[in-house]
Amino acid sequence: IFLGGILGLGTIIWISRQFRSSSFKYDNSNSKPDNQKTAVNTGPERNFVKLMKQQNRQVIFFYGSQTGTAEDYASRLAKECSQKYGVSAMTADIELYDMTYLDAVPSDNLVVFVMATYGEGEPTDNAVEFWELFNGEEPEFSESTTLENLKYIVFGLGNKTYEHYNAVARVLDTRLSELGAKRIGERGEGDDDASLEEDFLAWQENMWPHFCNALGVDESNAQSGPRQVMFGVEELDAVDKTSLFLGELGEWKNPEQLHQTVVYDAKHPYQAPISLSRDLFNESDDRHCLHLEIDLSKSNLTYQTGDHIAIWPTNNEVEVERFGSILGLSDKLDTAIMVEALDSAASKKHPFPVPTTYRALFRHYLDICAPASRQTLMSLVEYAPTESSKETLRQLATDKDVYRIKVGEAMRNLAEVLELCQDDDEGTATKMSSGFFSTVPFDLIVESLSRLQPRYYSISSSASTSPKSVAVTAVTLAYQPTKEEDRTVYGVNTNYLWRIHAPEDNSIPAYDLNGPRDTLKNQKIPVHIRRSQFKLPRNTKLPVIMVGPGTGVAPFRGFVQERVYQKQQGKEVGPTVLFYGCRRSDQDFLYKDEWPQLFKDLGEESRIITAFSRETEQKVYVQHRLKEHGEKMWEYMEQGALLYVCGDAKNMARDVNQTFVSFAIEFGGKTEQQAQDYVKNLRTSGRYQEDVW
Ligand code: FAD
Incomplete structure (x- = not known):
């Protein structure tokens, strides 16, 4: 029985491994008969080793x-690899290959792995399957x-304001070396909160010599041809x-007909369709906070309370015209063009x-509105x-300080940088505006x-009470980046929505x-739903503590509605x-009129505790109010409460975390280290969840 069991289990694992890559994987080894190899070859090649060999990469x-x-970043590295060092390379969406x-x-x-970390140390959507190979319940590796x-x-892309900084790159690196793989050079880490691009450039400088060494390439032969x-x-x-595709997303011209x-x-x-929109702010200045209700009733889309909705923006006409103008395309904006990757092994042909x-x-x-990178500017100099x-372009590309300012x-x-170069070009500028x-x-x-x-938004409605209508709470973004200039930068999506x-x-x-x-006529916007881990407990009896200043309150409107529904x-x-x-x-008290009834429905022990930063001499923030209620909150924590934090990742989330740590010290009698570990454990066990950006 024992042997039979082992054999059975082995067979199941083998079959499942074959099945997962079934329609594509057809030449892992010579063990399969020929007829099987062709029979299952129904899609693009997923065996990247074979592909690399075929394409001589x-x-x-x-x-x-x-x-x-x-x-x-992966494309830029691949380009440098082949252009400068003469080593043939390809880029690949990790989702499309059998890892x-x-x-x-x-x-x-x-x-080479160029891996971003998302949210709470999670892999990006396209890397989930790969991640499971190492970290799943039954990891393949x-x-x-x-x-x-x-x-x-x-090289990892992360953000230091998050607890699990660059977790994906770090864990991947550890697992690979544990399994005997050899890392070439240092692991690179970029911090999106500070200087991702600079981190990336600095890492590359050290990486290429190791790269050349590993492949036996003579670095001094690097070409600048x-x-x-x-x-x-x-x-x-x-x-x-x-x-012609005039801006349609995906391969469908008219999804309505489908x-x-x-x-x-x-x-x-x-x-x-947007079925309702209103400004939640009552302010005289230009700040707005939109409450949108997005109608999903004519689609099969569903969501769960706590999920995110992605909204696909459109760039504004001023920037469209600016690009057209500086590049001399103003008269040709409606000319039909074909664009395709010349490298047959490019991850995307189009x-x-x-x-x-x-x-x-x-x-x-x-993405015409993003700040231009130094590398891009350098490539345009010639x-x-x-x-x-x-000269102006070269200086912007090479002098870090000038670039920064x-x-x-x-x-x-x-386009704005190019305009700047034009402005600096005395004499010719007027002639060639x-x-x-x-x-x-x-x-x-x-x-x-x-x-x-697309831009993501924490859904601010409950899937139980409005399953086919998604609420979004989005504050419009418009700012003057520098005091010296009277120039306003407009957030792409929020101004489109406005x-x-x-x-x-x-x-x-x-x-x-x-x-x-x-x-998109009649107030329609392209959307899709993204599942999130930010969820209420199944056990409805457990207390929940939510901290969400500003638009961070968005998912909590959904949570509170959901709790009322459960009741x-x-x-x-x-x-x-x-x-x-x-x-x-x-x-700017969001949903001020809704809270009283919702909390009344939830009963005595439930309530909203507010902090208005500009109503008192000394600024009061949520973390201060949380601290004032420390003893009670600790009591809930001891009863198994779930803690949720949403909104600003930079300062608030960190301060709130520290406040919970202080509860464990003050009311739980723990040392600083024990308290830190305690809160860390809450995170690991899913009792402390963050939805921050
Ligand atoms: P963009 O054009 O994308 O510009 C944003 C960028 O501008 C920022 O990344 C920053 O680099 C820069 N920037 C902003 N302010 C300044 C400044 N003062 N000086 C210099 N640079 C600046 N937003 C909400 O309003 N509500 C939500 O519920 C919400 N939920 C989110 C959930 C998730 C999971 C994530 C990832 C984000 C969420 N956001 C939410 C943020 C949202 O996705 C957008 O980033 C936000 O609406 C701005 O989009 P935009 O296109 O208008 O701005």
């Missing part, structure tokens, strides 16, 4: 990317696996207009839907039209700009609100306490 750059930055083949990578190849042949490089063109861009003369069974996700957002137009690219597909503009802190996008940088090949613009990414709400408000830039082919269903619901903070009770 020595290095593969995998990326785990949520917002496109890790993908962008169990890591054990088959030959020792003269190199695998366990002690018995050997990766002795594998040489790897790792002609630029390697990554994308082919072709203007199309005769094109069937109906075949059947309800269609799966709406990050690659295929749903064009959802970086966005094509054929398309310059206008659609600037409006919908490219195309600057005059000596003086060349004029681009980084000033939040200047690429438009098209000054028409000298820049457009494929370099495509290569330099990332894809426009213009949908108030189309007549000309104080902010205009947007194409009707969308491509009017598909109405006859369940016993434990104490529910919400700490909320804002500037003034009469200006």
Whole structure:
């Protein structure tokens, strides 16, 4: 029986391993009969080792990317690898390959991981399956696996304001070396809170010599020859207009016509109507906080209380025109173009839907508003039209301080930087006010700009009480980055949403609100739902303590509604306490009118405790109010309470964490170290959850 059991288990594991990569994996070893190899080859090649061999690639750059930055970094590294060091390389979305083949990578190849960490030390959506190989309940890569042949490089993208800084890159690095793989050079870590780009550049300087050493490449032969063109861009003369993508996301032109069974996700957002929008602030200045209700009733989309909704923005017309103008494309914005990767092994043949137009690219597909990177500026130097503009660009690209002041802190996008170079170019500027940088090949613009990414919002409604209507609570973002200049930077998505709400408000830039082919007409926006771990306890009796100042209150509106619903269903619901903070009770107190009834329904022990920072001489924040109620909160914690923190990741979340630590010292009699460990354990066991940004 015992032997039979072992054999049975072994068979199940073997079958499941084959099944997971079934439709693609067809040449792991020579053990399978030929007929089986072809029978299962129904999709793109997932065996990256085989692909590398077929394509004669020595290095593969995998990326785990949520917002496109890790993908962008992987492409930049791959380009440098082949262009400068003459080593053939490919980039790869880690989701698209069967990573169990890591054990088959030959020792003269190199695998590079560019991995972002998301939220509470989690992998990005496209890296979840890979993560499970090491960290799942039954990890495929366990002690018995050997990766002795594998040489790897790792760079992590993280944010120091989060507890689990760069956890994905760190854990991956540890696991790989435990399994015998050999890391080349130091592990790189970039901090998005401070200077991600600078961290990345500094790490590269140290990494390349190790890279060359590992592959036996003579570093002194590094070339600075002609630029390697990554994308082919072709203007199309005769094109069937109906075949053009004018900003549609995914491969569908008209998702409305599709059947309800269609799966709406990050690659295929749903064009959802906004059924209600209102400004929650009562302020005379330009700050607004939008409450939106997004109607999902005509889709099969569902959500759970605590999930996130992703909204796909449109760039404003001022920036679209600015790019068109500086690049000399103003008259050609509606010209049809084809863009495709020239490298047959590129992870994406088309970086966005094509054929398309310059206008659609600037409006919908490219992140034209992000600050330009130093590396991008450097790559444009040779195309600057005059000596003086060349010099300005070079200085911005090479002098860190000048870059920081004029681009980084000033939040200047690429077109604005190019305008700056034009301004500095005395004499010629007036003559060539438009098209000054028409000298820049457009494929370099495509290569330099990332894809426009969706913005995430913590859903502020309860899935039980409004299953087909998602509420969003979003504060509009408009700021003057530097005191010296009278220049306002507008948050891409929140101002787009604001213009949908108030189309007549000309104080902010205009947007194409009707969308491509009017598909977004009548207040529609492209959305998809992202599952989150931020969830109420199953055991409704447990107390919950929520801390959510500002828009951090968003998910807690959903939580409180959910608790009321549970109570109405006859369940016993434990104490529910919400700490909320804002500037003034009469200006920006979000959902002020709703809380009294909700907490009345929840009963005596449940309440909202407020902190209004601008109503007292000394500023009072949520963490101060939390501290005042320390003894009671500790009592709840001892009863198994769940702690939730949402909103500002930088200061508030850290202070709140420290406040909970202080409770364990003051009321739990623990030492500082014991108290820190206690709170850490709460996090590990899921009793302390954060949804911060
Ligand atoms: P963008 O154009 O993306 O600009 C934002 C960037 O501007 C920032 O990243 C920062 O680099 C820069 N910036 C901002 N202020 C300044 C300044 N003063 N000086 C210099 N630079 C500055 N937001 C909500 O309002 N409500 C929510 O419920 C919510 N939930 C979220 C949940 C998650 C999981 C995440 C990741 C984010 C959430 N956000 C929420 C934030 C939201 O996704 C957007 O980042 C926010 O709405 C701004 O988007 P935007 O496109 O208008 O701004």
